[in-house]
Amino acid sequence: MSELPTATTNMDSAGFTAEPARPQTGKTEVLRASGTRILELDGVRGLAILLVLIYHYTDGVIVTGQRTAYGSSALFYAFLPTRLMWSGVDLFFVLSGFLIGGILLDSRTSPRYFTTFYARRVHRIFPIYYLMIAFVWIGVWTWPQSPLFRGDMPLWTYPLYAQNLTGDYTQMADAIEVSWSLAVEEQFYLLFPFLVRFCSRRTVLFALGACIVGAPLLRSLMVLSGLGFEEIYPLLPTRADTLALGVVAAVIVRSESAKSWIRHQSRALYGCLAALFLAFPSILKWTDCSYVCTAGYSLLGVTFFLFLVLLLVTPLPGMKQALSASWLRWLGAVSYCVYLIHQPIRYGLFALLLPGTEPETSGMPSVLVTVAALVATLAIAQISWLVIERPLVHRGHARYQY
Numbered sequence: 001m002s003e004l005p006t007a008t009t010n011m012d013s014a015g016f017t018a019e020p021a022r023p024q025t026g027k028t029e030v031l032r033a034s035g036t037r038i039l040e041l042d043g044v045r046g047l048a049i050l051l052v053l054i055y056h057y058t059d060g061v062i063v064t065g066q067r068t069a070y071g072s073s074a075l076f077y078a079f080l081p082t083r084l085m086w087s088g089v090d091l092f093f094v095l096s097g098f099l100i101g102g103i104l105l106d107s108r109t110s111p112r113y114f115t116t117f118y119a120r121r122v123h124r125i126f127p128i129y130y131l132m133i134a135f136v137w138i139g140v141w142t143w144p145q146s147p148l149f150r151g152d153m154p155l156w157t158y159p160l161y162a163q164n165l166t167g168d169y170t171q172m173a174d175a176i177e178v179s180w181s182l183a184v185e186e187q188f189y190l191l192f193p194f195l196v197r198f199c200s201r202r203t204v205l206f207a208l209g210a211c212i213v214g215a216p217l218l219r220s221l222m223v224l225s226g227l228g229f230e231e232i233y234p235l236l237p238t239r240a241d242t243l244a245l246g247v248v249a250a251v252i253v254r255s256e257s258a259k260s261w262i263r264h265q266s267r268a269l270y271g272c273l274a275a276l277f278l279a280f281p282s283i284l285k286w287t288d289c290s291y292v293c294t295a296g297y298s299l300l301g302v303t304f305f306l307f308l309v310l311l312l313v314t315p316l317p318g319m320k321q322a323l324s325a326s327w328l329r330w331l332g333a334v335s336y337c338v339y340l341i342h343q344p345i346r347y348g349l350f351a352l353l354l355p356g357t358e359p360e361t362s363g364m365p366s367v368l369v370t371v372a373a374l375v376a377t378l379a380i381a382q383i384s385w386l387v388i389e390r391p392l393v394h395r396g397h398a399r400y401q402y
Contacts, residue, residue: 040311043323044095046332049339051088056343057370058082059360084280087300089181090242094304096185097246104196105250107402116400117193123396125336127388129182132340133158136176148347149173161186164234175344180234187236188243205251208244215241220294229289241298245305252309259313266314273310276303337381337389345380346373 058079107113136158139149151173157163161183163172169180195207219238222231232238252258262269276299283296311319331338346369350359353369361370 038312039329040315040320040323041095041099042329042332043325044091044308044311044332045335046328046330047323048088048091048095049331049335050328051085051091052339053342053374054082055085055088057346057361057374080284083284087304090297090300091304092181093184093239093242094246094249094301094308096188097243098249098308099246100189100192101196101247102250102254104193105247105254108196110402112400112402113197114193116402118189119400120393120396121189123392124389125182125186127392128337128340128384129179130159132176132179135344136173139175140173146351148175148344148351164236168230169234170230174347178339178343184234184236184239184243188240192243192247208248208251211240211244212248213241215239215244216294216298219297223290223293229293232289232293238293239297242301242304245301246308249305249309249312253312262309262313266310269306269310270316273303273306276306334378334381334385337384338377341380342373342377345377346370349373349376 103117104113107116110116136149137155139146140155143149152171153163153166153169153173157166158176158179163169163176164180164183164187169177172180195204199207215238219232222238252262279299280303283292283299286292286296310316311323347359349369349372350357350366353372354365357366359366361367
């Protein structure tokens with residue numbers, strides 16, 4: 001959910017990159033290599049938010065057994081893949097690790113390293129997030145019994161990005177429940193810059209490896225101790241492998257030797273990627289926490305890591321074009337606001353237009369309300385991008401330079 005930055009590839013003493021330095025442009029929402037905008041990264045973000053939208057907005061289509069709300073077993077199987085699309089959040093994590101890791105690795109010797117990094121994050125993330133917090137607080141005080149605002153999460157946790165630390169993130173009000181992933185990323189932003197700034201290349205790589213290996217081990221220990229999905233899913237230490245894989249991808253694309261090896265092994269690596277995608281249905285078959293919270297999250301993280309690296313280093317024909325589609329890049333541009341508001345708008349419209357009805361897609365009236373929620377979400381996100389987000393992001397990049 002973080003911004004797509006401008007990438008510079010400055011040589012540093014730790015040897016994270018062996019490519020020549022390029023001037024910073026001060027523009028945002030792009031990643032540049034040799035002065036060329038890599039449009040497909042905007043598309044990757046658009047793909048991630050699209051997966052999340054499909055997952056939430058098709059809620060209720062699949063019910064128990066092998067039937068859907070429309071009474072057709074064929075539709076059940078047609079919609080079954082949507083039950084995996086919560087993994088769009090994991091794709092966001094890999095992409096965030098890649099982009100933020102790249103920024104920090106490229107600018108680690110800058111005298112304005114911390115000031116610029118955190119000032120830009122504040123300009124990008126805080127404005128509409130704290131508008132959402134204000135909306136939730138007003139709702140809690142005004143309509144405390146509304147399903148949209150009812151929850152047991154202490155209100156003080158939201159402005160501190162601590163809502164994922166209370167033991168059960170499902171205690172959050174529906175209007176703000178998706179913010180657990182923002183808390184994970186903010187905690188990553190607080191810790192990782194210090195690791196890059198003050199540690200050697202070897203130490204950073206060791207820490208990344210420890211996260212990739214240690215996170216699934218930690219999740220396994222938590223499962224064995226009897227903890228459930230709601231305690232394991234939203235924590236930074238248990239999701240650190242996905243973010244670390246993104247940073248490793250940033251290291252790889254800055255190394256000519258690594259990219260050369262990947263090109264020579266591209267056929268085998270694409271075979272591995274295909275095998276990983278084919279393993280995704282295992283998450284649908286074994287949906288209990290003992291599998292999903294241990295091997296399942298690792299499967300997703302490694303798959304998205306390999307997908308991103310192959311896309312950037314040795315893409316298949318048509319791969320870049322598909323992810324550079326203008327509508328997908330636009331969706332990527334407005335994805336932050338879409339992610340924050342799509343659920344409260346959906347819940348709110350159901351409460352307004354179909355009172356007493358669960359916010360799920362289970363019949364024609366609910367389909368119409370869901371479509372209305374999608375249109376409203378995209379329209380508000382576009383206005384937010386044009387009026388609030390883009391001007392502030394440009395201001396942050398113009399005023400704070402590495």
